[in-house]
Amino acid sequence: MKAEAVKLIHGGDLQSAAMRYGIELEEWIDLSTGINPCAYPIPKLNEICFQQLPYLSTEFKKAVTFYYGSDRFAACSGSQQVIELLPKLLPKLPVLLPSLGYQEHSESWINACENERDIHFYPATDQDVAIERIEFQLEQGEPFHLVVINPNNPTGLSFSVAQLFDWSSRLAEGGFLIVDEAFIDLHPEQSVLSHYDEFHTVDNLVVMRSFGKFFGLAGLRLGFLFGPEVVLQAVHNRIGIWSINGPAQAVAIDAFNNRTWQMNNRVNIRLNSERTLTLFSPLLKRIEAKMQGTSLLFSSWWVESEQLEQMYDFFAQRGVLLRVIEEGVALNKPSDLSLLRLGIIDAKNESIVLKLQQVIDEFILTFD
Ligand SMILES: Cc1ncc(COP(=O)(O)O)c(C=O)c1O
Numbered sequence: 262m263k264a265e266a267v268k269l270i271h272g273g274d275l276q277s278a279a280m281r282y283g284i285e286l287e288e289w290i291d292l293s294t295g296i297n298p299c300a301y302p303i304p305k306l307n308e309i310c311f312q313q314l315p316y317l318s319t320e321f322k323k324a325v326t327f328y329y330g331s332d333r334f335a336a337c338s339g340s341q342q343v344i345e346l347l348p349k350l351l352p353k354l355p356v357l358l359p360s361l362g363y364q365e366h367s368e369s370w371i372n373a374c375e376n377e378r379d380i381h382f383y384p385a386t387d388q389d390v391a392i393e394r395i396e397f398q399l400e401q402g403e404p405f406h407l408v409v410i411n412p413n414n415p416t417g418l419s420f421s422v423a424q425l426f427d428w429s430s431r432l433a434e435g436g437f438l439i440v441d442e443a444f445i446d447l448h449p450e451q452s453v454l455s456h457y458d459e460f461h462t463v464d465n466l467v468v469m470r471s472f473g474k475f476f477g478l479a480g481l482r483l484g485f486l487f488g489p490e491v492v493l494q495a496v497h498n499r500i501g502i503w504s505i506n507g508p509a510q511a512v513a514i515d516a517f518n519n520r521t522w523q524m525n526n527r528v529n530i531r532l533n534s535e536r537t538l539t540l541f542s543p544l545l546k547r548i549e550a551k552m553q554g555t556s557l558l559f560s561s562w563w564v565e566s567e568q569l570e571q572m573y574d575f576f577a578q579r580g581v582l583l584r585v586i587e588e589g590v591a592l593n594k595p596s597d598l599s600l601l602r603l604g605i606i607d608a609k610n611e612s613i614v615l616k617l618q619q620v621i622d623e624f625i626l627t628f629d
Pocket of ligand 1: 338339340341342363410414441443444470471472473474479483484
């Protein structure tokens with residue numbers, strides 16, 4: 262008998278999950294995002310940061326430059342804010358986007374584009390195929406913007422810095438390369454920003470960074486756009502002077518300067534990622550899931566669609582929120598498979614490990 266379709270809840274939307282499944286917010290294990298579950302500890306804040314108007318402080322600018330390696334930035338309320346803005350600010354040109362990737366990019370471009378024929382996609386599940394499609398477009402010699410999510414959420418695809426600089430140098434006049442590095446903090450050496458000299462001589466390359474993922478503080482709403490002055494100025498003009506509130510600046514200064522936490526946290530994320538996968542491994546094997554990719558903060562798996570829907574509902578009924586990616590999958594989708602994206606747990610939290618283990622075991626038992 263065909264199961265009734267389960268309406269899926271967006272990543273991180275615990276409010277909707279709590280209402281739908283009648284489970285208190287605090288009781289959920291949220292595996293539906295790629296946000297670090299071991300958040301940066303909030304330091305004791307000086308009350309002044311709540312009282313004064315939040316002009317960007319020198320200390321904040323210094324800390325941003327220290328962490329990211331470039332001082333050519335516009336701070337914004339999460340990289341989401343620039344994802345929405347850029348299509349309105351950059352020259353009106355066709356755009357080439359990953360067919361599968363953080364969907365807000367394509368939505369923003371679709372909203373800003375007058376002609377839907379200007380929106381093009383490259384397949385984003387296979388590195389070689391993606392490169393081939395991008396190369397093909399470059400060879401046409403016509404101007405266009407290229408959007409790359411590096412590494413791609415959810416497919417895990419990633420391109421080398423050399424490849425990205427090469428593409429930006431070959432884009433025809435007016436075209437920008439837009440690189441979303443929301444998940445690159447685990448491998449800072451793979452960031453375009455780690456190549457300061459080259460980055461600062463290129464005038465058609467913009468890079469987005471997200472504070473919320475690696476530092477586990479998505480609710481603080483902090484992100485950055487790095488790039489040429491003319492684009493940064495256009496962003497400043499749109500978002501105004503007080504877009505980053507005082508407490509957000511204070512927490513970020515502390516976090517950016519805390520190299521010890523950052524180093525420990527990279528190790529911790531790796532361990533939590535391994536532990537989460539070890540827990541899920543028997544189940545993933547049982548349902549013959551095929552790995553698509555990983556960024557350590559998440560891993561993505563192709564699973565038979567109907568089975569994945571049942572699994573999603575089974576887990577949600579027991580307070581574990583998973584993420585099934587449906588949007589934009591069509592271009593890449595192997596027939597009747599859907600994509601499961603698994604976040605990671607804090608493996609030091611024994612009650613979470615125990616509960617998750619129990620739900621996984623129970624689900625495996627439904628096969629017998
Ligand atoms: C690839 C990617 N880019 C950007 C964002 C937006 O993140 P934020 O606005 O919190 O910086 C997300 C959020 O999930 C994402 O997955």
